[in-house]
Amino acid sequence: MTDRIDLVLKDTNAGCACCTTSAATDAPASTSAAVTKDVLVDGMTCSHCVSSVTEELTAIDGVENVTVDLNAGGTSRVTIHSAAPIDSDAVKAAVEEAGYAVAGSPA
Template sequence: MTTTNDRADLGLTDSAAGCSCCSTPSASDTQITASATTEDVLVEGMTCSHCVMSVTEELTAIDGVKSVSVDLNAGGTSRVTIHSAAPIEAAQVRAAVEEAGYTLAGDPA
């Protein structure tokens, strides 16, 4: 049996340090988080993953939006969380949701 020591560095860290999703944030991570904004809106009428994709696509097209996550409540009111560098105007959020074909909960029809 022949062994070689030619191993590629995969950039992995010591498992005792924790993974990236649950490790202690570094100072630079804290600074990014401190300047970021998270906003929850309620959207009515989404029923499936295509609905989620449509709303997510329209919202992420807004300047400054970093990511969007959706807690789908099929046929009811779904919670949509918008992560952005700065606060997003309510009119932009409303327009994006309406462009996707849905309404914000509580908006007059």
């Protein structure tokens, strides 16, 4: 019989209690995206946060891919790849639905 060993690994940079392990959540880059839009998002601290925002944004019609440059506890850059321009109000609503706030215009 083989015993299982739980290593209880934890992301030391994680800020929320829901995370016990880290997971890759960025979707693979799409080469067919015609439009790229950067949005700054406040409040994300871990891979679960990235996953939540990514899930809500990819549910918007036309969004092909979302990548996140996580700045744990600060302002993170979220890049949305789409076939056509995405409405800013839809992006803001999706980010807020995930439980975070759009910080402002990216530099």
